[in-house]
Amino acid sequence: MESPDNQLKNRTIILGVTGSIAAYKAADLTSRLVEYGAEVFPVLTESACRFIKPMTLQTLARNPAASDLWAEEAGWQPGHIELADRADLLLVAPATAHCIANFAMGFAPDLLSSIHLATKAPVLLAPAMNGKMLEHLATQANLASLRERGYHFVDPVAGRLACGYEGQGKLALPEVIIERVVNILG
Numbered sequence: 059m060e061s062p063d064n065q066l067k068n069r070t071i072i073l074g075v076t077g078s079i080a081a082y083k084a085a086d087l088t089s090r091l092v093e094y095g096a097e098v099f100p101v102l103t104e105s106a107c108r109f110i111k112p113m114t115l116q117t118l119a120r121n122p123a124a125s126d127l128w129a130e131e132a133g134w135q136p137g138h139i140e141l142a143d144r145a146d147l148l149l150v151a152p153a154t155a156h157c158i159a160n161f162a163m164g165f166a167p168d169l170l171s172s173i174h175l176a177t178k179a180p181v182l183l184a185p186a187m188n189g190k191m192l193e194h195l196a197t198q199a200n201l202a203s204l205r206e207r208g209y210h211f212v213d214p215v216a217g218r219l220a221c222g223y224e225g226q227g228k229l230a231l232p233e234v235i236i237e238r239v240v241n242i243l244g
């Protein structure tokens with residue numbers, strides 16, 4: 059890929075981070091997206107916060123990291139609606155089976171899934187999970203339903219998984235995810 063400088067300049071990316079062991083990789087992804095000139099707003103699920111601290115992502119993003127739907131700032135418009143409106147892309151990396159199910163069903167129990175329903179921006183999902191979770195018919199049906207609706211994916215790759223198994227389900231490499239982001243927003 060070409061030099062990262064400014065390829066994503068002035069593009070607003072909401073980086074959703076969910077409760078996968080791969081959540082720590084969101085730090086590198088944030089840092090690289092910022093290097094590409096993007097304005098990154100990290101949004102973590104409650105489970106993601108067990109794997110990585112919002113402080114890590116907000117320091118790298120140079121923007122506040124949010125995780126609580128109910129911790130809105132003062133102002134007449136809920137912060138998540140404002141963020142959803144200004145986003146050029148909603149990227150979720152890593153995306154858990156649970157997050158994918160929420161998105162497929164249109165459930166909005168937390169900040170990330172509420173932003174998902176409230177945004178008109180394209181959505182790019184980078185799933186990461188145990189191979190059996192990925193193969194499960196429920197997960198496959200949810201993925202198929204989202205693909206049919208035009209959602210973008212960076213497919214997980216095969217390798218040694220954190221659960222101890224070898225198989226499909228590893229988060230795609232950050233450079234592959236970023237290449238996709240550049241393609242979508244370019």
Ligand SMILES: Cc1cc2nc3c(=O)[nH]c(=O)nc-3n(C[C@H](O)[C@H](O)[C@H](O)COP(=O)(O)O)c2cc1C
Nearest residue numbers: 076077078079103105106154155156157186187188
């Ligand atoms: C150590 C550990 C690792 C996990 N890794 C994954 C994972 O890679 N992918 C996944 O879909 N779920 C994983 N889970 C399960 C999710 O954290 C769980 O389904 C959670 O409800 C997801 O919530 P969220 O989608 O709101 O973040 C893991 C759980 C634990 C305890």
